[in-house]
Amino acid sequence: MPSADHTLAVVGGGAAGFFTAVNAARLHPDLNVIILERSREVLSKVRISGGGRCNVTHHCFDPQVLSQAYPRGQKELRWAFEQFQPRDTVSWFQERDVDLKTEEDGRMFPVTDDSATIIGCLKEEARKYGVQIRTKTKVEDLSPEAGHRYEVIIRNEPSIMADAVIVATGGSNRSRTYDWLRSIGHGVVEPVPSLFTFNFRKKVFKDLAGISVEEVSVAIEGTSFEHEGPLLLTHWGVSGPAVLKTSAWAARYLYDEEYRFAIRINWVHPRNEQQTREVLNNLRKDNAPKLADKQDRLPIPHRLWKRFLERAEISLQTRWAEVSNRQLHQLTRELTGGRYPIQGKTTYKEEFVTSGGIPLKEVNMGTMESKICPNLYFAGEVLNIDGITGGYNFQSAWTTGWIAARHLDFY
Numbered sequence: 001m002p003s004a005d006h007t008l009a010v011v012g013g014g015a016a017g018f019f020t021a022v023n024a025a026r027l028h029p030d031l032n033v034i035i036l037e038r039s040r041e042v043l044s045k046v047r048i049s050g051g052g053r054c055n056v057t058h059h060c061f062d063p064q065v066l067s068q069a070y071p072r073g074q075k076e077l078r079w080a081f082e083q084f085q086p087r088d089t090v091s092w093f094q095e096r097d098v099d100l101k102t103e104e105d106g107r108m109f110p111v112t113d114d115s116a117t118i119i120g121c122l123k124e125e126a127r128k129y130g131v132q133i134r135t136k137t138k139v140e141d142l143s144p145e146a147g148h149r150y151e152v153i154i155r156n157e158p159s160i161m162a163d164a165v166i167v168a169t170g171g172s173n174r175s176r177t178y179d180w181l182r183s184i185g186h187g188v189v190e191p192v193p194s195l196f197t198f199n200f201r202k203k204v205f206k207d208l209a210g211i212s213v214e215e216v217s218v219a220i221e222g223t224s225f226e227h228e229g230p231l232l233l234t235h236w237g238v239s240g241p242a243v244l245k246t247s248a249w250a251a252r253y254l255y256d257e258e259y260r261f262a263i264r265i266n267w268v269h270p271r272n273e274q275q276t277r278e279v280l281n282n283l284r285k286d287n288a289p290k291l292a293d294k295q296d297r298l299p300i301p302h303r304l305w306k307r308f309l310e311r312a313e314i315s316l317q318t319r320w321a322e323v324s325n326r327q328l329h330q331l332t333r334e335l336t337g338g339r340y341p342i343q344g345k346t347t348y349k350e351e352f353v354t355s356g357g358i359p360l361k362e363v364n365m366g367t368m369e370s371k372i373c374p375n376l377y378f379a380g381e382v383l384n385i386d387g388i389t390g391g392y393n394f395q396s397a398w399t400t401g402w403i404a405a406r407h408l409d410f411y
Contacts, residue, residue, distance in 0.1 A: 006031050006410055009152045009162035011139045013037030015046050016380025016397035017168030018122050023405035024166075025129035031408075033131045034160065036152070038138040043119050045170070049394070050107070054115035056093070057086040057398070058391040059102040069392045071194070071249045072355055073385030076365045077396060083366075084402040086395055096121050105241075107391050141180045148374040148410070163410050164375040166368075168401065171354025171381040181358065185372045189384045191356030192255040193347065194248045197239035198263060201341040204307075209235045211301050217269040218242045221262040221339070225250040228269055233304075236346060238265075244389045247345070251355040251386075259345050264337045267308075268298050273336045280328050288321035298335070308334050353393055357384045367407035368400055377404040 006028075010021045013035045025033040035042065049055055060066045063081035067074045090100050090108070098121045100108045110117040126133060142165060143151040152160040167181065171191060178188040205211075212232045219226035227249065229241035246263075247254065254261065268276050279297050287294065293306050293316050300308070306316060312331035314323060323331075358378055362371050370376040379400040387393045 006163040007161065008033045008164050008166065008408065009139075009150070009160055010035045010166045010168060011152070012168035012170060012380070012382070013039075013042030013133065013135070014168060014170050014380065014397070015043065015394055016170070016382075016401045017166065018043055018126070018401075019398050020166050020168055020377075020379045020401035020405050021131050022122060022125040022129060023402055024408060025131050026125070027405055028408060029129075033129075034162075035126075035131060035133045036137045036139050036154070036160075037133070037135045040135055042133060042135065043122065046119055046122075046394075047115050049115060050109060052115055053109045053113045054118045055107050055109060055391040055394065056100055056118060057089045057108045057395045059086065059106045059108055061085060061087045066392075066395070069390070070385060070387045070396065071251065073360060073383070073387075073396065076360050077385065077399070080365055080399050080403060083406070084399045086391075088402070089395060089398050092398075093118070093121060096125065105390065139180070142184055142376075144184060144373060150375070164377065164408060166377040166379055166404055167358075167382055168379040168397075169382050171352070171357060171386070173352075173354055178357070184376075186362055186370070187359050189356040189359050191354045192251055193345070193352065194251040194355040194386045195244050195353040195389055196247045196345040196347050197234060198237045198243055198247070198342045199259075199344040199346060200237040201343040203236065204311075204340065205233045205238075205304075206235050208233050208303055208307060211304050212240065213267055213301070213304070214299060215269050216242050217266040218246045219264045219266075220246065220250055220253075221264055223250065223253065225253070231265070231267075234346075236344075237342065238263075238340075239346075241389060248353070248355075248386065248388045254345075260341075260343055262339055262341045264339050266336045267300060267304075267338065268335050271298075271336070273332055276336050277328070277332045280332060284320045284323055284328065288319065290320055291316070292318045292320050292323055300335075308338075311338070353386050354381060355384070355386050357382050359384055366403070367409075368404035369407065375410055377408070379404045 010017045021033050021035050067078040099111045101111045102108050138155040140155050141153040150162045150165050216231045217228045227245040231242045232240035311334050314327050368377045380397040
């Protein structure tokens, strides 16, 4: 076990690294813990998360159900969540006088709606347990030494000798970022982006940017990738949870396709084509004298509804009684399976997530220790783990960080 003459170097001062560091210092009081962060500030992603509110976790306390929100790492996290899950996260912060609240979609935020609350809590924990924080400190390499120790090589500064190292550098879309880990024997699953929005080849809804639909399904044509949820129209294409979930699960496929593909959107999900045709037939029968741009039976915003009429070649001056069967069929198809070619993506705000990183088969997921290098641990998104949007990526950071801190065992 760690003792007074043991040093732990935590590479990375984001959510996973910081949580690992403060828990390691608390659980092992004699341990000397140092956070090494390359940028100017720690916890920068925590600060911007959730529009500055910090989506701490997700209100799902069943490890099996929770693990299904992770396109990569699902199987391994199922058991990791038995050690530390969202219920534990809520308790951890509550014990430090930070209460969390649950929103309708399951996302959990501090009751203050301010990420500074989470950052302040973590920094106070670091101060309380004597964690050293060094920013603008870029770790360039690790050199294994005798006795399973490591020389941590830092750019333009003296090296640090550490008895254990926790790598929590987050994700990166640049493969060369992982070269220093390759040099000590680890493989790397090539990183590609996850959680991004889709850009339309033709900007068919550009003038409707900002309009949202509460429940749609988005399917990638020619694949089994299909997900439901709210959708938001943007100047470039579509965003929102339905799109972000689809991008996460299809991340590696879409990378291989060079982000050129087609999606089909059911704008009236969960209604199918037959059910939607019936609604439209009843609209035509019951509202015969009214203009077709007037309807109140489908949850489509009025401006978007008018665009669907145009795409079905129905004039806005047409009355319901004048809508032909052909036009009704075309409108039905547009509402339940509109096809939109995609060309390119846009990273979701600044909350980018990476698919790829250290292969989970090279890590003991019960302790987060490397199977290749003793006393080397991993936490957070540097692992080949990524979740959908909604607090899941922070939860995997808290979970892997807590497990690593809990199971430090130098030898």
